[in-house]
Amino acid sequence: xxxxxxxxxxxxxxxxxxxxxxxxxxxxxxxxxxxxxxxxxxxxxxxxxxxxxxxxxxxxxxxxxxxxxxxxxxxxxxxxxxxxxxxxxxxxxxxxxxxxxxxxxxxxxxxxxxxxxxxxxxxxxxxxxxxxxxxxxxxxxxxxxxxxxxxxxxxxxxxxxxxxxxxxxxxxxxxxxxxxxxxxxxxxxxxxxxxxxxxxxxxxxxxxxxxxxxxxxxxxxxxxxxxxxxxxxxxxxxxxxxxxxxxxxxxxxxxxxxxxxxxxxxxxxxxxxxxxxxxxxxxxxxxxxxxxxxxxxxxxxxxxxxxxxxxxxxxxxxxxxxxxx
Amino acid sequence: xxxxxxxxxxxxxxxxxxxxxxxxxxxxxxxxxxxxxxxxxxxxxxxxxxxxxxxxxxxxxxxxxxxxxxxxxxxxxxxxxxxxxxxxxxxxxxxxxxxxxxxxxxxxxxxxxxxxxxxxxxxxxxxxxxxxxxxxxxxxxxxxxxxxxxxxxxxxxxxxxxxxxxxxxxxxxxxxxxxxxxxxxxxxxxxxxxxxxxxxxxxxxxxxxxxxxxxxxxxxxxxxxxxxxxxxxxxxxxxxxxxxxxxxxxxxxxxxxxxxxxxxxxxxxxxxxxxxxxxxxxxxxxxxxxxxxxxxxxxxxxxxxxxxxxxxxxxxxxxxxxxxx
Numbered sequence: 001x002x003x004x005x006x007x008x009x010x011x012x013x014x015x016x017x018x019x020x021x022x023x024x025x026x027x028x029x030x031x032x033x034x035x036x037x038x039x040x041x042x043x044x045x046x047x048x049x050x051x052x053x054x055x056x057x058x059x060x061x062x063x064x065x066x067x068x069x070x071x072x073x074x075x076x077x078x079x080x081x082x083x084x085x086x087x088x089x090x091x092x093x094x095x096x097x098x099x100x101x102x103x104x105x106x107x108x109x110x111x112x113x114x115x116x117x118x119x120x121x122x123x124x125x126x127x128x129x130x131x132x133x134x135x136x137x138x139x140x141x142x143x144x145x146x147x148x149x150x151x152x153x154x155x156x157x158x159x160x161x162x163x164x165x166x167x168x169x170x171x172x173x174x175x176x177x178x179x180x181x182x183x184x185x186x187x188x189x190x191x192x193x194x195x196x197x198x199x200x201x202x203x204x205x206x207x208x209x210x211x212x213x214x215x216x217x218x219x220x221x222x223x224x225x226x227x228x229x230x231x232x233x234x235x236x237x238x239x240x241x242x243x244x245x246x247x248x249x250x251x252x253x254x255x256x257x258x259x260x261x262x263x264x265x266x267x268x269x270x271x272x273x274x275x276x277x278x279x280x281x282x283x284x285x286x287x288x289x290x291x292x293x294x295x296x297x298x299x300x301x302x303x304x305x306x307x308x309x310x311x312x313x314x315x316x317x318x319x320x321x322x323x324x325x
Numbered sequence: 326x327x328x329x330x331x332x333x334x335x336x337x338x339x340x341x342x343x344x345x346x347x348x349x350x351x352x353x354x355x356x357x358x359x360x361x362x363x364x365x366x367x368x369x370x371x372x373x374x375x376x377x378x379x380x381x382x383x384x385x386x387x388x389x390x391x392x393x394x395x396x397x398x399x400x401x402x403x404x405x406x407x408x409x410x411x412x413x414x415x416x417x418x419x420x421x422x423x424x425x426x427x428x429x430x431x432x433x434x435x436x437x438x439x440x441x442x443x444x445x446x447x448x449x450x451x452x453x454x455x456x457x458x459x460x461x462x463x464x465x466x467x468x469x470x471x472x473x474x475x476x477x478x479x480x481x482x483x484x485x486x487x488x489x490x491x492x493x494x495x496x497x498x499x500x501x502x503x504x505x506x507x508x509x510x511x512x513x514x515x516x517x518x519x520x521x522x523x524x525x526x527x528x529x530x531x532x533x534x535x536x537x538x539x540x541x542x543x544x545x546x547x548x549x550x551x552x553x554x555x556x557x558x559x560x561x562x563x564x565x566x567x568x569x570x571x572x573x574x575x576x577x578x579x580x581x582x583x584x585x586x587x588x589x590x591x592x593x594x595x596x597x598x599x600x601x602x603x604x605x606x607x608x609x610x611x612x613x614x615x616x617x618x619x620x621x622x623x624x625x626x627x628x629x630x631x632x633x634x635x636x637x638x639x640x641x642x643x644x645x646x647x648x649x650x
Binding site for chain 2: 014017022042097127129137141256267270281282303305306312315318320321322
């Protein structure tokens with residue numbers, strides 16, 4: 001199957017690696033809004049201008065769209081779903097129903113399939129919540145993120161005057177994870193669940209106390225958390241904080257039995273050296289499923305909730321039953 | 326939807342509780358091979374003789390078959406798939422392809438749907454292996470079971486002359502779990518992965534050394550494991566070992582990146598107070614999905630690998646996208 005990538009940042013690189021390493025997929029092009037001659041990619045995949053997508057779409061089975069959720073995907077995914085099947089990683093949870101509706105309308109009209117909000121959260125974590133709640137309808141869900149880099153929070157710090165560079169780690173509070181596992185269905189506040197660790201490079205002569213205050217009081221991003229700020233040199237940041245590790249844990253604890261007499265816990269966790277490369281690998285598997293579902297006549301919008309899991313794998317149904325069941 | 330249970334042991338009780346507690350399902354009958362007048366069930370569900378299944382099937386959407394894998398399900402599942410949709414928990418992994426083929430042939434002919442090998446292993450653990458291998462194609466899988474009661478191993482001990490009662494716990498070796506998590510893809514032997522703890526009630530005057538030797542040298546069951554045998558009184562067994570707790574962990578560690586430069590770990594685990602009640606709860610959710618898939622025109626055999634996850638949940642697709650994605 002012929003796969004294209006639209007948007008070449010960290011996530012695009014992750015998809016490029018995953019598709020290149022898959023035997024059943026061919027990466028036929030990387031499309032960029034930049035001047036293609038200025039974009040160096042990791043493989044020998046041809047790079048095209050974004051506006052060539054229309055004329056080249058007939059030769060593409062699935063476009064994996066690697067834009068951001070804030071401003072790119074709300075437009076790009078419906079736009080490209082007019083051309084062929086698409087997969088995205090739209091992760092603004094509150095806007096998923098609207099994005100789904102937008103993609104669904106276009107894809108149904110165009111006869112294509114669009115799978116939105118793929119990756120690990122939303123994505124594999126969503127699936128963990130769904131399977132766990134189907135198996136344990138009487139229970140409570142907890143999602144913990146980290147220890148990992150939040151790019152959105154890092155960007156928010158970089159926008160503060162006097163800040164040169166920054167890296168923010170989201171850190172789950174181990175006591176809260178243990179409480180969630182306990183089966184007592186505790187009510188956990190935002191502050192109890194995660195802390196935020198900020199590593200900041202300041203301009204020479206900047207007032208560090210002012211920067212720290214601007215960070216820890218920032219609404220939505222930091223004010224509701226116990227936040228620590230550590231000022232470091234650019235060299236130290238480059239040496240120790242350039243990676244994009246992430247991960248987290250979904251826990252559902254609940255009860256079975258006619259009168260809730262049995263307590264059970266379901267837990268799913270990820271530990272990732274590279275968030276974008278793992279997410280890209282998930283998107284590649286969804287592209288495979290999207291192509292297969294479309295070949296079966298399905299059109300419209302979908303999420304990973306709608307994908308029969310066998311379709312994600314390069315193995316045949318027989319191989320899966322024989323070896324993974 | 327109208328659900329029936331065929332076979333009323335521990336698993337049947339688990340399905341009974343789960344279906345009774347689900348708002349969208351009605352438990353219309355429990356079918357037994359025993360004399361129905363001798364069977365007392367936990368709810369006010371009517372109990373029928375097994376041979377009434379044929380005449381009552383028209384009023385049943387899905388039969389959840391709660392027999393054993395060794396001799397019951399290989400016959401029962403194809404037999405009942407002639408009548409209506411069925412779900413089973415067939416767990417003899419090596420025979421799943423043959424069982425699938427048998428059910429598929431009957432169900433296609435009868436226009437029914439049969440979902441086999443549901444529960445947690447096979448079942449949710451199989452799904453964890455599948456999702457993790459799709460996301461991390463370059464990696465290795467590890468499955469650990471326990472700490473939990475193996476009914477098959479407990480039964481094997483009870484068949485030894487001089488044994489009155491027994492309970493066997495399968496226990497994962499923590500060092501092996503840690504090694505699997507490490508990402509170094511260790512080769513782990515059977516002995517390195519699990520130990521077996523046996524609590525045995527012996528007949529008065531029995532030669533305990535002979536019983537212990539018979540256990541620890543038993544081929545397939547114990548010979549390949551570090552097995553400990555503890556003789557206890559019937560009172561102590563009844564007081565401390567009557568439950569059926571179980572659980573376990575599926576771990577996949579692997580690499581992403583064009584040249585495998587990033588190491589990732591995916592982990593799924595269950596901690597269950599009651600193995601049969603949790604398994605019964607999973608089977609109830611699969612019965613829901615089976616009914617929906619059949620209503621969409623699907624016939625033949627399926628496994629949980631083929632079920633779009635949204636179909637397992639009582640929530641609508643819109644609710645799932647809004648709240649669990």
